[in-house]
Amino acid sequence: MIIVRNLTRTLPEGQTILSKVSFQVDKGEFVGLIGASGSGKSTLLSCIALQQRWTEGQLIVDGTELSDKNVMDKLKLRKDWAYLEERPALNLKKNALKNVFSGRFFQLPLWRKLTGTVSTEEHIRAMDYLERVGLIDKAKMLPAEKLSGGEQQRVAIARALAQGAKVILADEPTKGLDPESAGKVLQDLRALCKDQDLIVICAMQNLEMAERNATRLWGLSGGRLVLDIPARKLTQREKDMIL
Numbered sequence: 001m002i003i004v005r006n007l008t009r010t011l012p013e014g015q016t017i018l019s020k021v022s023f024q025v026d027k028g029e030f031v032g033l034i035g036a037s038g039s040g041k042s043t044l045l046s047c048i049a050l051q052q053r054w055t056e057g058q059l060i061v062d063g064t065e066l067s068d069k070n071v072m073d074k075l076k077l078r079k080d081w082a083y084l085e086e087r088p089a090l091n092l093k094k095n096a097l098k099n100v101f102s103g104r105f106f107q108l109p110l111w112r113k114l115t116g117t118v119s120t121e122e123h124i125r126a127m128d129y130l131e132r133v134g135l136i137d138k139a140k141m142l143p144a145e146k147l148s149g150g151e152q153q154r155v156a157i158a159r160a161l162a163q164g165a166k167v168i169l170a171d172e173p174t175k176g177l178d179p180e181s182a183g184k185v186l187q188d189l190r191a192l193c194k195d196q197d198l199i200v201i202c203a204m205q206n207l208e209m210a211e212r213n214a215t216r217l218w219g220l221s222g223g224r225l226v227l228d229i230p231a232r233k234l235t236q237r238e239k240d241m242i243l
């Protein structure tokens with residue numbers, strides 16, 4: 001469970017870009033984070049991934065308060081959390097399977113890191129993750145650079161699973177994708193969230209996709225969380241509050 005209390009980020013120049021954001025999110029929830037451009041979505045995600053510092057507030061994960069200044073906390077998150085960006089940071093020269101293996105890198109003993117050996121069990125598991133995101137037929141065939149944007153994003157999701165991520169933070173992972181590919185990425189995230197009891201928090205530009213795929217909607221406006229409801233079609237009044 002993630003609890004955030006009164007998270008505030010003020011820039012040195014005095015501009016407040018997140019203001020007293022509070023929420024609690026449980027395993028199995030897929031949160032669609034929506035809001036106009038500049039409302040603070042990326043800032044909120046990178047603060048809770050401990051990639052940006054906040055000015056005031058608390059982040060509590062499974063009962064433990066984490067600090068944006070503590071290196072050990074950052075290491076713990078690097079293992080248990082995955083951050084998906086608009087352009088997934090894959091090794092484009094390697095195939096999908098090898099990219100998925102790389103998700104396990106931080107957990108391997110030093111000799112395995114140096115020799116690059118992969119056990120049969122890891123191989124099977126990586127193929128299983130690729131199957132779950134519908135890419136089993138493209139596991140070995142091509143370098144990742146030849147995959148489409150949506151396929152690359154799904155490889156990044158499979159890699160997050162191989163890493164053992166319990167929380168996936170995604171910053172507009174479907175930006176620039178055609179509607180069909182975008183839909184597949186979000187459906188994969190939703191299915192995995194349910195099956196593996198993950199927490200997924202996903203900033204999304206497309207409100208309809210958020211309404212359709214998320215289980216819960218958060219609306220940000222001017223750095224404030226102004227909407228926190230179970231996912232459904234928003235009323236015009238709710239849309240006016242956030243967009």
Ligand SMILES: Nc1ncnc2c1ncn2[C@@H]1O[C@H](COP(=O)(O)OP(=O)(O)OP(=O)(O)O)[C@@H](O)[C@H]1O
Nearest residue numbers: 011015017035036037038039040041042043044203
């Ligand atoms: N380091 C920074 N210095 C100055 N301004 C910043 C900084 N980081 C964020 N901002 C400002 O804070 C606001 C929120 O930015 P953020 O990127 O979080 O918004 P967003 O909702 O993700 O926008 P978009 O949908 O366009 O990606 C913006 O006005 C942005 O210009």
